Amino acid sequence: MRNRQPIGLFDSGIGGTSIWKEIHTLLPNENTIYLADSLNAPYGQRSKDEIISLCFKNIDLLIQKNCKLIVVACNTATTNAINEIREYYNSIPIIGIEPAIKPAASLTKNSKIGILATKGTISSDLFASKVKSYTNVTIYEQIGYNLVQLIETGQINSPQMIELLNSYLQPMVQKGIDTLVLGCTHYPYLKPIIETLIPKSIIIIDSGKAVAKQTKHILLESELLSDSTNIGTSTFYTNTNPEILKTFTPSDSIIEFLDF
Known part of the structure; x- marks a missing residue:
C-alpha cells in the first residue's frame, strides 16, 4: 500500500x-x-x-x-x-x-527582523527575491560561518560556538531586531545558547x-x-x-x- x-x-x-x-x-x-x-x-x-x-x-x-x-x-x-x-x-x-520570513513579518512589532543563515541560502536568487517582497519590514542578514561544521562535529556547546554566535548576533541586536529567524535546519539546536546571548524580548522562529x-x-x-x-x-x-x-x-x- x-x-x-x-x-x-x-x-x-x-x-x-x-x-x-x-x-x-x-x-x-x-x-x-x-x-x-x-x-x-x-x-x-x-x-x-x-x-x-x-x-x-x-x-x-x-x-x-x-x-x-x-x-x-x-x-x-x-x-x-x-x-x-x-x-x-x-x-x-x-x-x-525556506527561512521563516513570513511568520516573522507577521510577529514583528517594530518591523526589524534578523536572519541567521548559511552563505548558500543568503546568496541564492530565491532568498533574495523573497526578501525583496517584504517591503514593509527591514531585514538584517547574517551568514553563520562555521556554525554547521561545529554542530556536525559535536561542538554545540564549545567556547568557539559561543564566541561565533555572539559575534553574529550582537550586530543585529544593536540594530534593534525584535524577531530572529533561524534560516538553517541545523540552527534550532543552537536555540538554548542563542537565548542566553540575546534579550528575552526577541522572538526566535524556525521553519x-x-x-x-x-x-x-x-x-x-x-x-x-x-x-x-x-x-x-x-x-x-x-x-x-x-x-x-x-x-x-x-x-x-x-x-x-x-x-x-
Whole structure:
C-alpha cells in the first residue's frame, strides 16, 4: 500500500533532524527515512551546480527506498535547487524549506527582523527575491560561518560556538531586531545558547512546525497519509561516523552507515 511507504528527508548532515522531529511529532504513524549527507556538509559553501547534483543524488536514493514524498530538509538546498528538483521529479510530492520570513513579518512589532543563515541560502536568487517582497519590514542578514561544521562535529556547546554566535548576533541586536529567524535546519539546536546571548524580548522562529503542517496537508491532498495505527519506523542513514547522529535521534531509531 503506497500510503504506508515512508516519508523521505535529507539534509547536508544532522540539521534536518530538527525538521524530522516536528514531522514525527505531528505524524507519529508515518514511517520515515532520513539521509544525513554529512560527508558533503556544509552545502552552504558549495556552488549552485554542486548543490543541485547532491540533491539529485539524495533524492534518487530515497526514491530507490520507495519513499512516497520527499522533504528537502535543508534551507540551502531548497533555495538553490527546489525549482530544478520539482521540474525533474514531477511524479512525487516535494516539500522544500525556506527561512521563516513570513511568520516573522507577521510577529514583528517594530518591523526589524534578523536572519541567521548559511552563505548558500543568503546568496541564492530565491532568498533574495523573497526578501525583496517584504517591503514593509527591514531585514538584517547574517551568514553563520562555521556554525554547521561545529554542530556536525559535536561542538554545540564549545567556547568557539559561543564566541561565533555572539559575534553574529550582537550586530543585529544593536540594530534593534525584535524577531530572529533561524534560516538553517541545523540552527534550532543552537536555540538554548542563542537565548542566553540575546534579550528575552526577541522572538526566535524556525521553519519546523510549518514544514510538518505542510507535509500533512500534502499527504492528505495526495491521499498518501498513512492509515496505520502503529508508531512508524524511523531509519537514519549517514555517510560518516554514526555516533554524532545518534545524539540527535531517538534511542529506538535505526541508524546505519551508508556509502552514498
